[in-house]
Amino acid sequence: MNKFNFKIEYSDKKSLARTGVIETPHGQIETPAFVPVGTAATVKALSPRDLNEIGASVIFANTYHLYLRPGEKTVKKMGGLHKFMNWQGPIMTDSGGFQVFSLGFGIEHGVGKIANIFPSEEFSENKNSNKDKNDKKSIQKIISKPKLVKITDDGAFFTSHLDGSKHFFNPAKSIGIQEDLGADIILAFDECTSPLSDKRYTQEAMERTHRWAKESLDAKTRNDQALYGIVQGGAYKDLREKSAKFISSLPFDGLAIGGSLGKSKWDMLKVIKWTVKNFKKENKPRHLLGIGDPLGILESVELGCDTFDCVAPTRIARNGELMTERGDINIFNAKYKENKNPIENNCSCYTCRNFSLSYLNHLFKSREILGTQLATIHNLSFMMRFMKNIRKSIKEDHLDKFKREFLTKYK
């Protein structure tokens, strides 16, 4: 495609980590990169100028949400996503598959991508998560097929979480919506299975995903958008290997690792290993879907992943959980009431340059909107600095040292 390119610049000697540059019609992305999530065409609590100041090079928006509201046709009429939200940098959109299917397994199993990690965005934000209540029950009960979404080989019938209306997505529909939205990087329509799905169902879904991958490629008409394929296969070694080989053999512009990543971080790392090892040796950017904790990113970078999207840094910010090099802190803690220091002394973000822990504690206790803005600015600045340090360490050939030092401090 036009204007899309990925160049690997440095490769780590001791791991599969690498730095590179993704070129898109709306600018460059230096990798490894964290991609802040702006579900509904806004990174919650931030303006585009905040994102620029933070140093975000690319953001991620959710097709499912934008399809339901305001509708992709509205976004198209308004000049596309970049113009609509006034973000001039690169944008990625997902296929809608994850949200569609998590309406099924997310509610029924009470889990997200990794069984012990919080569920997908729309549940924790729009209703109370059933996770804690259902965890034990769900873990024991391996459900073979989601029930709130009806899946056939043709596509997925689902119900809007906004108004209960009925909808249908298939590869052509998902790609059509993403073309109307107009992101720089779009994703193939896939079926995302639950960490609690059994192997038979996970395999069936993977095979459907493979057929849909081809259909997604066929449906694509714009030549100014990069299309990434998505590897599925749950936490099953042979399925992941098969899927990695198949998806990387298709003419996608990039490769995403999706679906269930098992029941623990350890499972996740195994899944990534099996997947990356079986990619065809082409220089395509690799995106790990939905992972955004510093440790998870660090480990995944070492396994060869280039980009990462996740709602966690912005969501925990809104809950008063602030990221620091010594681990997250809870700003509601009374010990911050009269603390004049910034969140981090070595952080140069707007929040740390101008406001004390004391003021942030006050804003959160008073439920003031400014608290969520300042916390989000800080957490994303933390992530940008963290990614910059990772890139620098790879270039200077001491990623292992950076990792050791980071983990020594990080709780």
Next chain:
Amino acid sequence: MNKFNFKIEYSDKKSLARTGVIETPHGQIETPAFVPVGTAATVKALSPRDLNEIGASVIFANTYHLYLRPGEKTVKKMGGLHKFMNWQGPIMTDSGGFQVFSLGFGIEHGVGKIANIFPSEEFSENKNSNKDKNDKKSIQKIISKPKLVKITDDGAFFTSHLDGSKHFFNPAKSIGIQEDLGADIILAFDECTSPLSDKRYTQEAMERTHRWAKESLDAKTRNDQALYGIVQGGAYKDLREKSAKFISSLPFDGLAIGGSLGKSKWDMLKVIKWTVKNFKKENKPRHLLGIGDPLGILESVELGCDTFDCVAPTRIARNGELMTERGDINIFNAKYKENKNPIENNCSCYTCRNFSLSYLNHLFKSREILGTQLATIHNLSFMMRFMKNIRKSIKEDHLDKFKREFLTKYK
């Protein structure tokens, strides 16, 4: 006092309107000026840099709220209000009186400063207003004394709206708190009566306010804060005249018009007329407490008022009510769904420079935090432009023409 000064620059020939400059230790305020309210040491949804960009020259914070949370001692330890909230411009604080007493009459009478206007901030923001439900009942029932607050000649006993704890304010206490907070302009402790209080009670409260005015002056120890006296007397001509004469005879740095302003805008204008007419002929700045609608400001400027604080422009912004020269618009209206225009073509605020009505409609429908930020930026920018136009019109001697043109368009 040090560094506080008010200079009248131009006086309108056809009305009592005037332009001037208030000098404070933290900078100048060009008058007539609108003072955005930052109740809890934050103008809701805005950062100090947003306020600077908007052109706010001074902000208003609420003593009652800051006394309860985080506590004036904490603010003092953190370096005072300017440093705590990182706002380097002038700040005004009220005495706490309005909030204390509105806990009484606001709840019991279901009214604010003007009986047909929304109640004071803490009720509409922290709990559902009982206004609509109680309006008819309350208007008919003239209650002579608030019951949830116990007032004696010594001061006011009241209950925290946060945790039900018991507190006591008197002039010395209020001034002490305001000295700890450290605003540039502070207010004398007064008793604010309800528009539904009868004359006997309004007079009793006014006389108490007069004694408290002297006690406030006596309690003041800092010489880097200006202290304004507050005129009371409800909507009763003889009481307002008496109060205006008395308060303006005391050595205050400025004069505020407080308390009930009657049951309609017409009542309010009469009250202002009676008051200003009876001020001693000294060049003191005049502040009208709690009024912030364009029409009310325009009329009050013509009657000689210099500064105005009000939560309305920021509160209505958070509810999706956007101010324009043709009157307020409701951004939830479906007609904005695919409207590419900004809120106002001639507005140079960040919101109007960068975002369409379509995007704002989407943000509000999606309940996104960015919507409240962008709407607040616009409404305050509208107010700043409006005040600038008023100042310009006075200087160029055509305030009457500006008013006529403004009212021709404004609905």
